[in-house]
Amino acid sequence: MAWFLARRLAHAAALLMAVSAGTFALAELAPGDYFAELRTDPRVDAAAVETLRARYGLDRPPLARYGAWMAAAVRGDLGVSIAYNMPVTELLRPRLGRTLELAGVSWVLSWMAALGLAMAAAMRPGGWVDRGTAWLVSALLVVPELLLAALLVLVAARTGVPRLGGFSLAVAALAPGAAPVLLRHARAALREAAGAPFVEAARARGIGGGRLWAVYIFPAAANPMVSLFGLSFAGLLSGTLVVEAVTGWPGVGPLFLEAIASRDFYVIAAVGLVAAALLAAGNLAADLMLYALDPRIRRPR
Amino acid sequence: MRRGSGWKWAAGALAALHAAVLGAGFLAPYDAAEQHREAPLAPPGAIHFHGLRPYADDPVTGEPRELRFFVHRRLFGVDAPGLYFPLGSDEFGRDQFSRLLYGGRVSLGAAALATALSIGLGLVAGVASGLAGGWVDSVLMRVSELFLALPWLYLLLGVRAFLPLSMPPQRGFLLVIALAGLLGWARPARLFRGLTLSLAQAGHVEAARGFGASRFYLARRHIVPEMRGVIGTQAALVAPQYILAEVTLSMFGLGINEPGLSWGTLLDVVRQPALLTLDPWIALPALMLIPVFLLYSVCADALGS
Numbered sequence: 020m021a022w023f024l025a026r027r028l029a030h031a032a033a034l035l036m037a038v039s040a041g042t043f044a045l046a047e048l049a050p051g052d053y054f055a056e057l058r059t060d061p062r063v064d065a066a067a068v069e070t071l072r073a074r075y076g077l078d079r080p081p082l083a084r085y086g087a088w089m090a091a092a093v094r095g096d097l098g099v100s101i102a103y104n105m106p107v108t109e110l111l112r113p114r115l116g117r118t119l120e121l122a123g124v125s126w127v128l129s130w131m132a133a134l135g136l137a138m139a140a141a142m143r144p145g146g147w148v149d150r151g152t153a154w155l156v157s158a159l160l161v162v163p164e165l166l167l168a169a170l171l172v173l174v175a176a177r178t179g180v181p182r183l184g185g186f187s188l189a190v191a192a193l194a195p196g197a198a199p200v201l202l203r204h205a206r207a208a209l210r211e212a213a214g215a216p217f218v219e220a221a222r223a224r225g226i227g228g229g230r231l232w233a234v235y236i237f238p239a240a241a242n243p244m245v246s247l248f249g250l251s252f253a254g255l256l257s258g259t260l261v262v263e264a265v266t267g268w269p270g271v272g273p274l275f276l277e278a279i280a281s282r283d284f285y286v287i288a289a290v291g292l293v294a295a296a297l298l299a300a301g302n303l304a305a306d307l308m309l310y311a312l313d314p315r316i317r318r319p320r
Numbered sequence: 321m322r323r324g325s326g327w328k329w330a331a332g333a334l335a336a337l338h339a340a341v342l343g344a345g346f347l348a349p350y351d352a353a354e355q356h357r358e359a360p361l362a363p364p365g366a367i368h369f370h371g372l373r374p375y376a377d378d379p380v381t382g383e384p385r386e387l388r389f390f391v392h393r394r395l396f397g398v399d400a401p402g403l404y405f406p407l408g409s410d411e412f413g414r415d416q417f418s419r420l421l422y423g424g425r426v427s428l429g430a431a432a433l434a435t436a437l438s439i440g441l442g443l444v445a446g447v448a449s450g451l452a453g454g455w456v457d458s459v460l461m462r463v464s465e466l467f468l469a470l471p472w473l474y475l476l477l478g479v480r481a482f483l484p485l486s487m488p489p490q491r492g493f494l495l496v497i498a499l500a501g502l503l504g505w506a507r508p509a510r511l512f513r514g515l516t517l518s519l520a521q522a523g524h525v526e527a528a529r530g531f532g533a534s535r536f537y538l539a540r541r542h543i544v545p546e547m548r549g550v551i552g553t554q555a556a557l558v559a560p561q562y563i564l565a566e567v568t569l570s571m572f573g574l575g576i577n578e579p580g581l582s583w584g585t586l587l588d589v590v591r592q593p594a595l596l597t598l599d600p601w602i603a604l605p606a607l608m609l610i611p612v613f614l615l616y617s618v619c620a621d622a623l624g625s
Binding site for chain 1: 465466469470471472473474477478479480481482483484485564567568571572573574587590591593596597600603606607609610613614617
């Protein structure tokens with residue numbers, strides 16, 4: 020277990036290093052920085068711009084900057100936002116909290132809905148719930164979060180319930196976007212498990228209801244669903260970016276867009292790193308759960 | 321719709337849609353940039369019949385104008401002083417329906433080219449990785465992991481962040497293709513690699529190798545032709561994703577900008593709640609995405625089964 024965990028952790032850490040190195044390399048290739056516009060202003064002295072760049076360390080060679088940033092990042096310091104003139108960590112923390120709140124609530128809701136519907140569908144394959152679920156999946160799959168969010172904003176504005184608040188609106192736009200993929204996989208997995216011979220045998224021995232599901236069907240169907248854990252979280256993170264921008268929920272998304280528009284380099288790098296870290300954490304959690312649940316993975320190579 | 325003919329309808333409808341945006345010069349009643357400042361934010365023109373002749377209410381005067389077909393080298397339209405906007409008009413009195421068609425050229429075109437680019441790259445990388453093995457395989461797979469380390473939109477915007485902010489529409493078009501195409505190769509590549517590995521174990525491939533066939537020959541003659549179905553499915557799966565990528569980028573002012581026109585610039589209104597509340601029909605073109613995505617989804621399902 021410890022060996023497995025250590026290997027996965029090392030892998031995730033190497034990936035994060037590579038992502039941040041990629042960010043710095045791209046920034047180095049890119050034309051201009053935060054002060055590019057200031058330099059074209061005839062009223063501003065060129066020396067003043069250089070002083071400003073020096074203050075934020077933008078005049079140092081790229082490798083030195085990357086080394087310094089990485090060393091600080093390990094200690095939890097992600098640099099300084101030039102636009103806000105404050106540490107990126109301080110700027111990011113409340114916004115990340117709100118994004119995680121949004122993503123987390125939507126994630127739980129979409130998993131609950133997907134599991135509930137998938138169970139109901141798996142109880143009677145071919146029944147009306149099953150067919151209805153198939154339709155629901157197809158319908159939800161083709162409505163992007165972007166449109167759903169816009170539609171909800173429109174409805175909220177027209178009916179005059181904008182006081183309902185950005186949060187429930189954002190969740191209502193995000194959760195249905197994440198649900199169909201989960202529902203599709205959960206439905207397939209549960210259906211397969213529910214039709215397996217050992218379930219038939221258990222039924223014949225008089226085991227039914229909650230016990231049948233909790234002890235026999237769910238553990239057998241867990242593998243493909245757990246693999247979806249990390250993946251579904253990544254999808255949700257992409258979704259939050261758009262939904263936040265459309266519904267006005269002040270999470271990481273709007274900050275990221277703002278930073279792109281103003282070339283606030285350290286914010287961009289930090290958001291990239293955090294997004295990659297969240298994705299890696301989701302994958303790691305899924306790996307560990309699989310390790311705990313599925314003995315086939317535990318066999319040493 | 322499993323094995324039925326549903327997907328043929330969907331594929332046909334998709335082809336018709338692409339033909340429609342290409343034929344925008346004929347199908348659209350107006351030019352995309354043609355302004356009618358006397359009729360800004362007009363609602364969709366209602367149609368009624370007198371006898372068998374269709375009439376549309378003029379958005380300025382409210383008089384009925386006869387709707388005529390095959391006039392002025394367009395499919396339909398009303399005579400000169402009158403105006404007819406099937407989906408309403410925007411702030412400058414530009415016909416939304418015409419803009420939807422002309423914008424589709426850019427959005428669907430960019431998505432199609434980006435799809436070809438990323439699937440092509442993924443195919444080359446995946447097959448090369450699977451057949452070559454060794455260090456080529458490990459390097460390619462490590463690099464692909466790097467591209468999958470960020471959620472898709474964060475990757476797209478993160479890379480976009482380091483390119484010049486505003487650019488003319490033509491370059492914006494190329495930018496969208498390059499970004500989506502070059503960043504999206506990793507997932508298909510990993511899929512194609514797995515398929516290559518399993519296909520390479522088939523008896524006839526082993527036999528061909530025994531006869532001294534080169535890896536390139538194996539890929540061209542045996543591996544790639546057998547993956548046609550999967551390639552089609554992947555294309556149908558990623559194309560809507562790239563349409564959405566263009567829409568998202570352009571909506572945030574990072575893709576195609578005015579005076580360029582695409583579905584993204586057209587959907588810009590969803591970020592203006594005030595305008596949306598007063599004139600909700602302005603968002604009608606946005607709903608177009610749903611049938612388009614549905615068609616792609618039906619095609620992907622049918623090809624995948």
